[in-house]
Amino acid sequence: MADIKQLPTRDQVNPKLTWDLTPIYQDGQAFNQDFDEVTKQINALPQLEGTLSHGAKELVKVIEAIMNTIRPAEKLYVYASLKHDQDTSDADNQALSGRTQSLLTKLESHIAWFEPELLAVDPATLDQWLKTETTLKPYEHYLRTITDNREHVLTPAAEKLLAQAGDALSASSNTFGVLNDADLEFPVVEDDDGGTVQLSQGVYDQLIQSTKPEVRKMAFKQLYAVYHQFRHTLAATLSGNVKTHNFEASVHHYRDARQAAMSANHIPESVFDSLVTSVNDHLPLLHRYVALRKQILNLSDLHMYDLYTPITGEPQLSYTFEEAKAEALKALAVLGPDYLSHVQEAFDSRWIDVVENKGKRSGAYSSGMYDTAPYILLNWQDNLESLFTLVHEMGHSMHSYYTTHNQPYQYGDYSIFVAEIASTTNETLLTDYLLKKYPDKQVQAFVLNHYLDGFKGTVFRQTQFAEFEHYIHEQDAAGQPLTAEFLSQYYLALNQKYYGKAVISDPEIADEWSRIPHFYYNYYVYQYATGFAAANTLAQRVTSGDTAKRDAYLNYLKAGSSDYPINVMQQAGVDMTQTGYLDQAFAEFEKRLNQFEALAKTM
Structure with a gap:
């Protein structure tokens, strides 16, 4: 029997492919x-x-005083989180993460009085203070973001009590994280080369893209x-x-969890509704693309596990991490020399945990x-998808x-x-770069296929997730038990x-909700879709x-939270309160779908 490929333990990984956390803390004593x-x-x-x-x-x-406490507390938390995530099974890392989470809970409870007490100050008095005290x-703006939600802040005692309950209220999310990242044991499956490999999240992401139907089918069925x-x-x-989301929204006098989540960033709920409506209106485009995939793959039946393999066959482009770094610099050169210098700094200073x-x-x-530093966690595979992931996460890091x-x-x-906009802009720039660099029809088709798959996975799929997330929040609020059968x-x-x-x-896909970490993020996923569309x-x-x-x-990248997100994006050139950016994104998808169909006929 062939040897089973096993993941390396942390101490077996080349240090050059790990992030360097010593600039944060040299050691445990510090x-x-x-x-x-x-x-x-x-x-x-x-x-x-x-x-x-x-006064x-x-x-x-x-x-x-509060910010001078939050700032070093965040530093502790980031360090502990990064240490934990590099090896979630390490008991010391688990303890470190647990200590910092408890510390932040204590911090929140000790400053819970601040917002209610600020809101007790007469608005006219606060305006006068702002005029006279330099x-x-x-x-x-920091104060305005608090006072704008005046009616949703409770008494100091109530806010303190909720803050003290932070650990308990996050228990479900934490339990899922431990189960999903550390405790679930996946079986051994066959890989593309006919060998055996231990299935994991990263290995699954690779095998589901296999050009061999039996490999992706087995990975799909064994994972689920x-x-x-x-x-x-x-x-x-x-x-x-x-x-937890519904409870917190209710006690803070929001209509529902969605309103609470979107109010935190001053995003009109119409942005969410417009996205769902627009995506549903354009589902025929997705159906057309799916049907084309079935036709080109020459499959009598197209299954959910067939939606990720490149339609064009074996990938024409693959990259080692070193090769990917060089390509990323070329693709992002359009953003200017200053931007590139900081990308190079990320590569040179070990900000990235690679494998x-x-x-x-x-x-x-x-x-x-x-x-x-804005560190990046990857689980590298030598494929085009990992290159896209690298430039995606680099977009986040350069934004930071x-x-x-x-x-x-x-x-x-x-x-x-606004976070997902910077990352997906980088992905779009990479797509443009690759299409211009490679005139070969096979490569053009492969890159177009990747773009279409990315659009499918980000705009269509994440909106599907958003619909599901909103539905289960509504159903729970109405008293419907969220059983496995109901969810599936x-x-x-x-x-x-x-x-x-x-x-x-396939019946297995009914359980997909059970493995999606973002359903624990509280109305996060819709922003992947709006971000992708704005990035276009x-x-x-x-x-x-x-x-x-x-x-x-670049000014958008520099803006941080100095203004409301909608205003920041308007200054960058995209009005996300209107549907124009969505219409433009779907027009681009259709254009590239037409290009792909035309190429497919000549190959």
């Missing part, structure tokens, strides 16, 4: 010293309660067999998380805070870099609504609506050759 100091600062914060009414100078003092002026075995537990964790190892968190992300280097701490982060029945029907009659919605417009502006449009894009 971490513990900061931890103890932050704990002291947190314990001192309640002494400031009751002082805001004393503008006291308000400045309180704001600075040291308060840098915090004006594991999730189906735990479907009742996973329904309980998802239900608990939804109940999959045993216990490592699945997927990919960019993470950091004001005083750390520009924000933290151009904004004060109070505006040194950005809302999740609705999800299967939704999947059938989205993909149409050309694809068989921004990429066209950047590649126009107009340096003013490129600079407007």
Whole structure:
């Protein structure tokens, strides 16, 4: 019997392919010293309660005391999270993450009085303070973001109680994370080469793209067999998380969880509704693409596990990580030399954790805070998808870099609504670069296929997720138990609506909800779709050759949270309160679908 390919343990990975966290903390002693100091600062914060009414100078003092505590606490949290995610099975890393989560819960409970006390200040008095106290002026927008939601903030005692319950309220989400990343045991399956490999999230993502139907079918069925075995537990964790969202929305006097989630970033709910309506109106385009996939693959039956393999056959483009870095720099050159210099800094300074190892968190992300580098987690495979993931996460990291280097701490982060726009703009630029670089029909077809798949997976699929997420929140609020059977029945029907009659919605896909981490993020997924659509417009502006449009894009990266997200995007050139950017995105999808169909006829 052939040897089974096993993931390396963390200590077996080449250090050059791991991130360097020593710039954050050299060792555990340095971490513990900061931890103890932050704990002291947190314990001192309640002494400031009751002082805001004393005047503008006291308000400045309180704001600075809170931010000077939150800032090092965030640093502790980022370090512990990165250590945890590089090996979730490591007991020391688990303990480190648990300590910092408890510390943040304590911090939240010790400052829960601040917003209610601020809102108790007469609005006219606050306006006067802002006019007369120059040291308060840098915090004006920060204060407005709080006072705009005045009717949704509770009494200091109530907010403190909710903050103290933070660990308990996040228990369902944390349980899912541990189960999904560390405890689920997946079987051994056959890979493309006929060998055996231990199935994992990363390996599944690779095998589901196999050009061999039997390989992707086996990976699909074996993965979902594991999730189906735990479907009742996973329904309980998802239900608990939804109940948390609905509870928090209710006690803060929001109509529902969606309103609460979108109000946090001052996003009109019409943005969500317009997305769902527009995507549903354009489902015939998805059905057409799915039918084309079935035709080109020459399959009598098209299954859900056939939706990720390249239609054009074996990938014509593959990259080692070193090769991918060079391609990323070329693709992103249109953003200018300053942007490229910081991308190179990320490569040279080991901001990226590259390869999959045993216990490592699945997927990919960019993470950091004001005083750390914007680190990137990958689970690298030598394929085009990993190159796209690299430039996607680099978009996040460069967004963070520009924000933290151009904004004060109070505006040194950005809302999740604008976060996905920077990353997907990078993906769109990479697509344009590859189509221009390779005139060969096979490569053109492969890149177009990748674009169409990316659109399918981001605009259509994430909107499908958004519909599901909103539905289960509504159903829970109406008293419907979110059992595994209920969730699977609705999800299967939704999947059938989205993909149409050309694809068989295999029974396993009914359990897909059980393995999606983003359903625990509270109305996050719709922003992938809106972000992709907005990125389409921004990429066209950047590649126009107009340096003013490129600079407007870079100014968006620099804006952080210094203005409301909708306003930031309007200044960058996209009005997301209107549907024009969605219409433009679907027009681009149809254009490239036409190009792909024409190429397919000549090959």
